[in-house]
Amino acid sequence: MTIRLYDTSARQIRDFAPIKPGCVSIYLCGATVQAAPHIGHIRSGLNFDIMRRWFEYRGYEVTFVRNVTDIDDKIIAKAADQGRPWWAIGYANERAFDDGYTALGCLPPTYEPRATGHVPEMIEMMRGLIERGHAYAADGNVYFDVRSFPEYLQLSNQELDNLRQPEGEGETGKRDRRDFALWKAVKPGEPSWETPWGRGRPGWHLECSAMAHKYLGEAFDVHGGGLDLIFPHHENEIAQAKAFGDDFAKYWVHNAWVTLSGEKMSKSLGNSVLVSEMVKHWRPIVLRYYLGTPHYRSMIEYSEEALREAESAFARIEGFVQRVTELTGKTVEPTAEVPPAFAEAMDDDLGVPQALAVVHTTVRQGNSALAADDKDAAVARLAEVRAMLGVLGLDPLDERWTGEGADRGEDLHGVVDSLVRLVLDQRESARARKDWATADAIRDQLSQAGLVIEDSPQGPRWTLGPR
Numbered sequence: 126m127t128i129r130l131y132d133t134s135a136r137q138i139r140d141f142a143p144i145k146p147g148c149v150s151i152y153l154c155g156a157t158v159q160a161a162p163h164i165g166h167i168r169s170g171l172n173f174d175i176m177r178r179w180f181e182y183r184g185y186e187v188t189f190v191r192n193v194t195d196i197d198d199k200i201i202a203k204a205a206d207q208g209r210p211w212w213a214i215g216y217a218n219e220r221a222f223d224d225g226y227t228a229l230g231c232l233p234p235t236y237e238p239r240a241t242g243h244v245p246e247m248i249e250m251m252r253g254l255i256e257r258g259h260a261y262a263a264d265g266n267v268y269f270d271v272r273s274f275p276e277y278l279q280l281s282n283q284e285l286d287n288l289r290q291p292e293g294e295g296e297t298g299k300r301d302r303r304d305f306a307l308w309k310a311v312k313p314g315e316p317s318w319e320t321p322w323g324r325g326r327p328g329w330h331l332e333c334s335a336m337a338h339k340y341l342g343e344a345f346d347v348h349g350g351g352l353d354l355i356f357p358h359h360e361n362e363i364a365q366a367k368a369f370g371d372d373f374a375k376y377w378v379h380n381a382w383v384t385l386s387g388e389k390m391s392k393s394l395g396n397s398v399l400v401s402e403m404v405k406h407w408r409p410i411v412l413r414y415y416l417g418t419p420h421y422r423s424m425i426e427y428s429e430e431a432l433r434e435a436e437s438a439f440a441r442i443e444g445f446v447q448r449v450t451e452l453t454g455k456t457v458e459p460t461a462e463v464p465p466a467f468a469e470a471m472d473d474d475l476g477v478p479q480a481l482a483v484v485h486t487t488v489r490q491g492n493s494a495l496a497a498d499d500k501d502a503a504v505a506r507l508a509e510v511r512a513m514l515g516v517l518g519l520d521p522l523d524e525r526w527t528g529e530g531a532d533r534g535e536d537l538h539g540v541v542d543s544l545v546r547l548v549l550d551q552r553e554s555a556r557a558r559k560d561w562a563t564a565d566a567i568r569d570q571l572s573q574a575g576l577v578i579e580d581s582p583q584g585p586r587w588t589l590g591p592r
Contacts, residue, residue: 126183126472127140127141128141128179128180128183128471129141129472129473130376131378131422132376132377132378133280133355134279134376134377138473138474143185143346144346144375147184147185147186148188149180149188149347150187150188150341150345150347151173151187151189151190151345151347152192152333152337152340152341152348152349153190153191153192153349153350154191154192154354154359155170155192155194155222156194156219156222157194157329158194158214158215158219158222159199159200159203159214159215159218160203161218161221161222161400161401162218162222162225163390163391163400164383164390164397164398164412164416165382165383165389165390166400167225167226167229167416168380168382168383168417169349169350169380170191170226170229170231172417172421172475173189173349174231175475175477175516176347176349176378176421176475177189177232178517178518182516187235188235188236188340188341189232189234190234190235190237190238190341191237192237192239192240192332192336193215193219193237193239193240194240195212195215195219195239195240195241196211196326196327200214200215211316212241221400224400225400225401228404228409228412229400229412229413229416230409230518230519230523230525232518236340238339241327243335243336243339246335246336246339247307247308248320248321250331250334250365251267251308251322251331254368254369255267257370259274259368260307260368261300263297263298263300264297264310265311265323265324265325266297266308266322266325267306267307267308267320267322267328268296268298268305268306268307269305269307270300270301271304271305273368274364276363276364276367277364278360280356280363281355281356283356288303289302289303295312296309305330305357307328307365308322308326309327309328310323310324310325311323311324311326329358330358330361330365331365334366334369337373338369343370343371343372345373345374346376347374347375347376347378348374348376348377349378350379351379351382352379353382353389378421379422380421380422381423381424381425382424382425383416383427384425384426384427385426400412407432407436408436410439411432411435411436411439413518413519414436414439415432415435417517417519418477418517419478420474420475422474438485440588441485442485442488442514442519442521443521443588445491445506445507446510446511447586448492448495449495449506450522451586452500453504456522457508458511459508459509459511459512460508460511462512463509463512463513463516464513466483467480467483467513467516477517480516480517483513484514487506487513488510490502490506491506491510545576545587548567549571549587553584555567571587
């Protein structure tokens with residue numbers, strides 16, 4: 126068994142070999158909390174949640190760090206526009222991100238550090254970079270000298286002489302305009318922290334290098350994030366960390382975007398779909414299926430039609446789980462091991478689409494066993510399906526989707542179920558007295574309301590039809 130991952134730095138799929146046997150360390154660039162999350166933000170969290178789950182299934186002990194950038198230019202600008210403290214803007218949106226991750230079934234990170242809580246670590250890193258000749262102070266700013274680091278731009282495969290990086294507002298005293306800020310000098314009305322080079326606030330790139338060093342040490346296994354972070358963020362992280370003396374990340378893994386009309390989903394383009402709104406209209410487990418089942422390196426073009434297709438596909442899986450559970454009258458526990466074809470797909474750069482094909486094949490086999498009244502075979506297939514869905518975070522019988530932490534949509538499902546049962550009881554009474562016209566009329570009305578009614582040996586069952 127060897128897990129293989131596409132490493133952006135190598136531009137190829139590589140065999141995964143952990144730095145410490147039996148352990149995996151992952152650092153994921155998390156939320157910059159200037160606004161509430163759209164589904165493109167949450168996709169990254171979902172992709173790396175599945176990675177983490179697969180490593181854990183394969184027996185690794187995983188340390189998963191996902192940071193929060195709680196201070197940056199946009200947060201400060203929004204605070205000024207709204208007349209609110211910068212930390213109030215950040216905290217409200219941080220909670221919105223947490224709600225989004227939780228709603229879509231992401232496991233909580235091992236550690237979730239905030240940038241503003243790690244200024245001492247940033248000062249230590251800047252001091253070391255200045256001592257080693259890789260950084261310099263000017264006008265209260267501290268800059269990284271890109272020409273001092275020969276490996277700069279190897280991740281993004283660019284040439285320094287072709288790079289044009291204009292100076293930011295207030296970033297004065299640069300030796301080279303392509304040098305980037307580790308620390309930004311204080312401006313009137315902005316939050317600031319004291320350093321040996323004057324008061325100011327962190328540069329975005331320095332935050333992650335310092336936090337990764339603190340929580341994962343000088344070297345760790347996987348650094349993750351969206352494609353848009355390769356340059357400048359991840360390129361600058363590498364320069365800072367390696368110039369400081371760290372080996373830093375062994376593998377670089379990047380997820381693709383959610384697009385709308387071919388463009389990356391973003392707040393600035395006005396084409397974002399907020400998670401808080403999406404969960405009002407779609408079951409969170411369906412949203413997880415939609416965002417988590419394409420390959421992490423494939424773009425997702427958002428559309429209502431694609432979401433409806435995902436809803437229908439997941440309904441076929443969920444319907445099988447429900448039918449076998451009702452047949453047995455008890456919960457069928459997942460098997461200890463997933464089918465070999467599923468494992469082979471997941472080992473190959475987290476091939477979720479191929480793994481999902483195994484899930485659907487197993488569901489079809491289970492449905493055939495039900496049709497043939499082969500209860501044992503149906504139960505065996507359900508155990509396999511639950512094992513596979515558990516790895517993907519999509520097991521409808523998992524307490525995340527059924528227990529106290531279930532979303533409000535699940536609560537409403539119970540309310541709707543009670544109301545539909547009353548109508549179905551009326552239909553059953555009509556059938557019992559052979560009033561077929563009334564029974565058919567009730568079924569037609571439920572169908573027009575978007576419900577699919579299935580008559581089973583255990584009684585009538587309803588599901589939501591395609592939207």
